[in-house]
Amino acid sequence: MNDVANDELERFLIAHPTVRFFDAFVNDLNTVERGKRIDRDGIARVFERGMPLPGSMYALDIEGGTIEATGLGFDDGDADRPCMPIPGTLVTVPWQAEVAQLQLRMFDQDGSRFFGDPRWLLEQLVGTFTALGLTPVVAIEYEFYLVDALRTAEGLPQPPAGPLTRRREFRTQINSMTDLNEYSDLLAEIDRVCRLQDVPATSSLAEYGPGQYEVNLAHAADALRVCDEALRFKRIVKSVARAHGCDATFLPKPYRDMAGSGLHVHVSLLDKSGRNIFAAADPLASPRLRHAIAGTLATLADGMALCAPGANSYRRFRSEAYVPVHADWSINNRGSAIRVPAADAENLRIEHRLAGADANPYLVVAWVLAGIHHGLTRELEPPPPVTGNAYQQPGEPLPVHWSEAVERFARSEFAARYLGEKFVELYATVKRAECQEFASHITPLEIQRYLGPL
Numbered sequence: 001m002n003d004v005a006n007d008e009l010e011r012f013l014i015a016h017p018t019v020r021f022f023d024a025f026v027n028d029l030n031t032v033e034r035g036k037r038i039d040r041d042g043i044a045r046v047f048e049r050g051m052p053l054p055g056s057m058y059a060l061d062i063e064g065g066t067i068e069a070t071g072l073g074f075d076d077g078d079a080d081r082p083c084m085p086i087p088g089t090l091v092t093v094p095w096q097a098e099v100a101q102l103q104l105r106m107f108d109q110d111g112s113r114f115f116g117d118p119r120w121l122l123e124q125l126v127g128t129f130t131a132l133g134l135t136p137v138v139a140i141e142y143e144f145y146l147v148d149a150l151r152t153a154e155g156l157p158q159p160p161a162g163p164l165t166r167r168r169e170f171r172t173q174i175n176s177m178t179d180l181n182e183y184s185d186l187l188a189e190i191d192r193v194c195r196l197q198d199v200p201a202t203s204s205l206a207e208y209g210p211g212q213y214e215v216n217l218a219h220a221a222d223a224l225r226v227c228d229e230a231l232r233f234k235r236i237v238k239s240v241a242r243a244h245g246c247d248a249t250f251l252p253k254p255y256r257d258m259a260g261s262g263l264h265v266h267v268s269l270l271d272k273s274g275r276n277i278f279a280a281a282d283p284l285a286s287p288r289l290r291h292a293i294a295g296t297l298a299t300l301a302d303g304m305a306l307c308a309p310g311a312n313s314y315r316r317f318r319s320e321a322y323v324p325v326h327a328d329w330s331i332n333n334r335g336s337a338i339r340v341p342a343a344d345a346e347n348l349r350i351e352h353r354l355a356g357a358d359a360n361p362y363l364v365v366a367w368v369l370a371g372i373h374h375g376l377t378r379e380l381e382p383p384p385p386v387t388g389n390a391y392q393q394p395g396e397p398l399p400v401h402w403s404e405a406v407e408r409f410a411r412s413e414f415a416a417r418y419l420g421e422k423f424v425e426l427y428a429t430v431k432r433a434e435c436q437e438f439a440s441h442i443t444p445l446e447i448q449r450y451l452g453p454l
Contacts, residue, residue: 009043009047009090012100013040013043016092016100019092019099019100020039020040020098021037021038021039021040021098022037022038022039022040022043022046022090022099022100022101023036023037023099023100023101023102024037024043024046024051024083024101024104025101025102025103026053026057026104026105026117027103027360027362028057028058028060029060029118029309029360029363029427029430030061030062030309030310030358031234031358031359031360032060032062033235034053034057035051035083036051036053037099038051046085047085050082050083050084050104050107051083051104052080052081052082052083053081053083053104053106054072054078054079054080054081055072055076055080055081055114056076056078058072058106058114058116058426059072059116059426059429059430060430061433061437066078067429067433069429069433070429072116072426081106081107081114082106082107082109083104083105083106083107084104084105084107085103085104086102086103086104086105086119086228088225089101089102089103089228089232090102091196091198092196092197094192094193094197095193095240095242101235103228103232105117105119106120115422115423115426116423116426118360118362118363118366119224119227121362121419121420121423122227122363122365122366122369123224125223125365125370125418126223126224128369128373129269129369129373132373133271133272134269134270134277135221135270136221136269137219137220137221137269137270137276137349138219138220138226138227138265138266138267138365139216139217139218139219139220139226139266140216140217140226140227140230140264140265140361140365141214141215141262141264141265142214142217142233142237142250142261142263142357143214143259143260143261143262143357144212144213144249144261145157145209145212145213145248145249145251145254145255146159146183146186146212146213146241146246146248147159147211147246147249147254148160148168148246149242149246149247154444157249157251157255159211160211160245160246162182162183163182163185163186163244164182165182168210169210169211183211183213185244186240186244186246187204189243189244190204190215190237190240193236193239194233197232197236198229199232199233199236200217200218200220200229201216201217202216202217202218203215204216209255209258209259210258212258212259215237217229217230217233223369226361226365227361230361249261250357251312251357252308252310252312252313252316252357252358253313253316256315259322260315260316260321260323260356261316261357262316262353262355262356263355263356263357263361263364264351264352264353264355265351265352265361265368266349266350266351266352267292267349267352267369268347268348268350269288269292276347276348276349278292278348278350279345279348280345283340284385286348288376289340289350291375291376291378291380292371292375293329293382294375294380294381294382295373295375295380296338296350296352296368296371296372296375297327297329297337297338297371297382297383298327298371298374298380299370299371299374299414300327300337300354300396301396302408302409302412302414303367303371303409303412304354304398304399304400304405304408304409305402305405305406305408305427305428305431306355306360306363306364306367306409306427307354307355307356307364307367308355308359308402308405309356309358309359309360309431310358310434311402311434311435311438313356313358313359313402314400314401316356317398317400319391320335320389320391322334322335323353324336324337324353324354324390324398325397325398325400326390326393326395326396326397327395327396327398328383328385328386328390328393328395329382329385329386330385330386330387330390331385333386333387333390334353335386335390335391336353336385336386336390337352337353337354337398338352338353339353350368350372352368366418366419367418370414370418370419373418374414374418383395402431402435402438403432403439406428406431406432406435407428409424409427409428409431410424410425410432412424
């Protein structure tokens with residue numbers, strides 16, 4: 001155990017004498033938490049030697065089945081690998097008495113980092129900027145829905161009955177203060193738990209859909225920590241919602257005719273003096289901002305499978321739904337894929353608007369940084385920014401079908417260069433299997449349309 005880890009654990013044990021158990025886990029490709037519950041007597045061993053988990057944790061599909069074609073199941077003997085604590089992630093769990101939690105990162109058996117761990121990919125991407133004397137500043141915005149714990153007769157989600165009005169609302173009311181007030185207690189509890197778990201949530205707003213909210217997580221010059229916090233935030237939201245008698249979902253499109261939920265990433269870059277290298281009074285007058293935008297645009301389509309990892313992810317991509325369908329950019333236009341938000345010169349940044357709320361934040365941020373690095377190092381230039389209705393402007397269409405996106409990612413030379421051939425093959429193999437399994441299901445809609453009514 002190194003001195004920093006030792007100090008962190010010792011301080012925690014002294015400060016929380018009633019904690020008896022520790023939930024220690026990694027987040028798999030689909031961000032599902034996978035791990036073990038350790039008792040107080042055993043937690044020191046996790047900090048000293050790590051907690052063993054099989055590498056197949058990163059070969060699991062969305063239902064938790066091992067995709068044997070990855071080679072990480074029986075071909076690998078389902079071999080364990082040590083998972084070490086991520087510094088700064090040891091926190092209490094307010095919704096469970098006597099329990100704390102700890103996020104882990106996976107190493108290989110020889111002590112090197114495990115190629116399939118998404119956090120390791122992001123760590124390497126951050127390192128490419130360190131080599132340039134630059135530090136990424138990252139912020140994440142999450143959208144999610146509160147839904148009733150009970151499904152409809154068809155098994156579909158429905159808005160919860162409001163705790164004040166007792167009504168199910170199906171209306172659209174963007175930025176409604178009334179809707180914020182309706183769930184004020186729940187949102188206040190999310191904020192309270194975020195503070196207890198060191199997750200810096202800065203603001204919340206009622207989004208377009210019924211029971212849909214957006215929460216902004218604070219920007220920081222530590223992309224890894226921001227993503228660690230983002231995954232803690234998702235766990236907080238789901239757990240607090242359950243405690244309030246409803247569910248929370250980060251499903252990108254829970255309702256056919258309502259807004260989808262996204263994961264928006266904001267990025268700027270600091271030089272060694274702490275200055276934002278994108279800073280300019282006019283975004284078009286910032287060469288390095290233009291280069292960064294051009295790089296993200298050039299790689300947008302290849303990364304669609306990372307930003308939209310499941311079948312439901314692709315339900316978001318509709319015209320005039322505030323979700324990009326072309327590889328385009330703008331200044332302060334929410335219809336584009338890459339947006340430069342309105343800001344003063346020193347806070348000029350990129351907003352990457354492609355990913356759904358179900359995406360793995362480590363992978364999304366890694367991909368965004370890879371695109372920026374690509375554009376900066378090659379001094380690429382973007383096309384002119386779109387104005388007006390972005391959905392009526394020309395641009396490269398994005399792959400909005402799941403299998404198409406997976407195959408494009410699998411063939412991407414850019415992905416292989418920045419993420420490594422082994423990871424690209426691993427991710428594509430898991431997603432191909434998920435896609436094929438999903439396509440095998442017969443839906444009520446096709447029976448109704450092609451067999452006819454009963």
